[in-house]
Amino acid sequence: MSPRDPSSLDKRLEHLKAVARAKGLKLTHQRLEIFRELAATDEHPSADKIFRAVQRRMPTVSLDTVYRTLWMLHDVGLITTVGPEREAVRFDANLDQHHHYVCVQCGLVRDFESNELNALRVPASVHRLGSIVNAQVEVRGLCAKCQERPARGKKARSVSP
Amino acid sequence: MSPRDPSSLDKRLEHLKAVARAKGLKLTHQRLEIFRELAATDEHPSADKIFRAVQRRMPTVSLDTVYRTLWMLHDVGLITTVGPEREAVRFDANLDQHHHYVCVQCGLVRDFESNELNALRVPASVHRLGSIVNAQVEVRGLCAKCQERPARGKKARSVSP
DNA sequence: TTTGGTGCAAACCGTTTGCATCGCT
DNA sequence: AGCGATGCAAACGGTTTGCACCAAA
Numbered sequence: 489m490s491p492r493d494p495s496s497l498d499k500r501l502e503h504l505k506a507v508a509r510a511k512g513l514k515l516t517h518q519r520l521e522i523f524r525e526l527a528a529t530d531e532h533p534s535a536d537k538i539f540r541a542v543q544r545r546m547p548t549v550s551l552d553t554v555y556r557t558l559w560m561l562h563d564v565g566l567i568t569t570v571g572p573e574r575e576a577v578r579f580d581a582n583l584d585q586h587h588h589y590v591c592v593q594c595g596l597v598r599d600f601e602s603n604e605l606n607a608l609r610v611p612a613s614v615h616r617l618g619s620i621v622n623a624q625v626e627v628r629g630l631c632a633k634c635q636e637r638p639a640r641g642k643k644a645r646s647v648s649p
Numbered sequence: 650m651s652p653r654d655p656s657s658l659d660k661r662l663e664h665l666k667a668v669a670r671a672k673g674l675k676l677t678h679q680r681l682e683i684f685r686e687l688a689a690t691d692e693h694p695s696a697d698k699i700f701r702a703v704q705r706r707m708p709t710v711s712l713d714t715v716y717r718t719l720w721m722l723h724d725v726g727l728i729t730t731v732g733p734e735r736e737a738v739r740f741d742a743n744l745d746q747h748h749h750y751v752c753v754q755c756g757l758v759r760d761f762e763s764n765e766l767n768a769l770r771v772p773a774s775v776h777r778l779g780s781i782v783n784a785q786v787e788v789r790g791l792c793a794k795c796q797e798r799p800a801r802g803k804k805a806r807s808v809s810p
Numbered sequence: 811t812t813t814g815g816t817g818c819a820a821a822c823c824g825t826t827t828g829c830a831t832c833g834c835t
Numbered sequence: 836a837g838c839g840a841t842g843c844a845a846a847c848g849g850t851t852t853g854c855a856c857c858a859a860a
Contacts, residue, residue, distance in 0.1 A: 519815090556851090570741050611766075680840090711842045
């Protein structure tokens with residue numbers, strides 16, 4: 489079920505249409521191309537990369553439409569981002585093996601430890617990709633504080649805690 | 650061994666001094682304060698947060714010294730960053746559970762799958778932090794391509810693949 | 811006509827860099 | 836004196852936003 493698998497792409501386009509119908513989103517030419525571009529690769533491209541690719545077929549698209557579309561797709565749960573969404577780099581002086589809990593709304597990051605998770609083994613296929621420096625678990629969720637005060641109307645995206 | 654544990658802070662300061670001695674780094678007042686600030690918390694602050702904290706005790710520090718110091722500490726392996734280092738947000742249309750391999754040099758991201766890792770359980774303590782949306786493994790390493798051509802002299806930090 | 815979506819350009823913000831100065835050895 | 840570290844200010848690059856225009860219902 490790799491993203492390159494054409495049947496997987498079809499499935500995702502189906503899903504997109506279903507969600508669009510359910511939520512009353514307009515599936516404009518631009519939106520369709522942007523989603524298709526992202527769904528057809530497993531390289532996890534940046535907005536700019538998607539922009540340049542879509543631009544080839546559709547010279548009038550603008551970068552900000554790509555951004556708006558991507559976040560819109562993200563908001564309705566059709567796509568995700570890689571790693572914690574954040575506005576700034578976060579640093580870590582804890583060199584012992586540990587794992588992270590990340591709040592998807594406010595960006596809070598907390599360490600936790602687990603011998604069980606420390607012992608996890610990555611599959612052989614990963615070793616073919618390159619060397620391994622470390623492996624850690626990233627748990628995403630809504631932190632206790634953010635559960636109290638429900639999401640703000642607009643950008644539910646990042647804020648330093 | 651939480652970062653708030655004062656004995657842990659001491660241990661880290663020891664380590665800092667040892668590495669500084671070994672590598673001939675100058676431990677200026679600024680550098681010491683910046684490291685201390687980071688090592689004393691487990692909030693994984695941004696450069697700006699560290700800057701504001703250090704500034705209280707040392708009103709003349711500048712934000713760029715904080716950045717330079719943090720990356721210097723990072724380059725000698727004394728601190729790390731949370732999540733993949735990247736210059737731009739990367740998007741992902743793969744909603745099935747999967748995991749990521751991230752190259753620490755060029756920023757390449759690749760999916761991989763593992764039933765074993767899909768089944769991992771997070772410790773109870775994490776559930777106290779908030780709700781859980783998903784849990785995935787992030788493996789960091791140097792990808793095959795980057796191993797061939799050794800690191801560039803300057804910033805070994807990010808570039809879109 | 812009304813409601814969104816889009817494109818453009820300017821604003822924004824985190825981060826980096828060039829350069830002159832400072833402080834330690 | 837010599838040399839790396841620092842501070843300042845300006846540049847940079849990714850991202851967002853205000854606004855006018857356009858297209859579909």
